Amino acid sequence: MKFDVLTLFPTIFQSLDESIIGKAKERGLIEINLVNIRDFSKDKHKKVDDTPYGGGAGMVMKPDVVYDAYLSVKDKNAKVIYLTPQGKVLKQDKVKELAKNEHLILLCGHYEGIDQRVLDEIVDEEISIGDYVLTGGEIPAMVLIDSVSRYVEGVLNEESIKEESFSDNLLEYPQYTRPEEFRGKKVPEVLISGHHENIEKWRKEQSLQITKIKRPDLLK
Numbered sequence: 001m002k003f004d005v006l007t008l009f010p011t012i013f014q015s016l017d018e019s020i021i022g023k024a025k026e027r028g029l030i031e032i033n034l035v036n037i038r039d040f041s042k043d044k045h046k047k048v049d050d051t052p053y054g055g056g057a058g059m060v061m062k063p064d065v066v067y068d069a070y071l072s073v074k075d076k077n078a079k080v081i082y083l084t085p086q087g088k089v090l091k092q093d094k095v096k097e098l099a100k101n102e103h104l105i106l107l108c109g110h111y112e113g114i115d116q117r118v119l120d121e122i123v124d125e126e127i128s129i130g131d132y133v134l135t136g137g138e139i140p141a142m143v144l145i146d147s148v149s150r151y152v153e154g155v156l157n158e159e160s161i162k163e164e165s166f167s168d169n170l171l172e173y174p175q176y177t178r179p180e181e182f183r184g185k186k187v188p189e190v191l192i193s194g195h196h197e198n199i200e201k202w203r204k205e206q207s208l209q210i211t212k213i214k215r216p217d218l219l220k
């Protein structure tokens with residue numbers, strides 16, 4: 001799966017070189033191509049933004065510069081996603097759906113936003129990662145890349161995907177590892193019983209219980 005990221009701050013994405021996503025990149029399961037929007041400025045000062053028509057605070061990213069950055073990666077089979085608090089809030093079902101694409105182009109805004117005309121021209125879908133405002137779309141783009149990449153074949157083992165939180169709309173059961181006793185607290189007996197049926201039953205009950213307490217909205 002390929003991600004092209006249009007951003008003014010490509011170095012923010014360095015953390016994707018670590019851990020599971022880093023390994024997936026190394027193994028060629030996913031490709032993350034960072035495109036610096038500033039490289040497409042025709043201005044001798046490499047200007048990428050300007051003051052808003054009509055006045056007001058902050059700066060607006062210029063449509064021509066963003067458009068040229070887009071043209072450098074354009075692919076009629078790719079979906080273009082703009083990360084914005086105005087978008088549809090990202091949920092696990094959406095993550096799974098996005099993972100079916102071969103190529104996503106992620107557009108990250110900064111400052112007061114991007115000229116509406118280029119958004120109207122190139123964006124297929126707007127996505128938000130939650131009802132709060134960040135300084136730019138870079139962290140949301142990383143959230144999207146991380147969550148979607150987990151569904152790319154080979155990135156995780158199949159079992160982790162089946163058993164994770166939100167599968168069947170339930171949260172995950174609690175996990176334990178050695179030592180068997182920690183600060184006076186023992187690992188639940190059933191987990192050391194070796195009785196697989198009972199373990200599975202206990203885990204299902206725990207998932208249901210935890211979801212009822214922490215996220216009752218998921219059960220509706």
Ligand code: ADE
Nearest residue numbers: 083084085128129134140
């Ligand atoms: N840009 C700024 N805040 C955002 C959010 N919550 N989701 C997506 N993009 C954003």
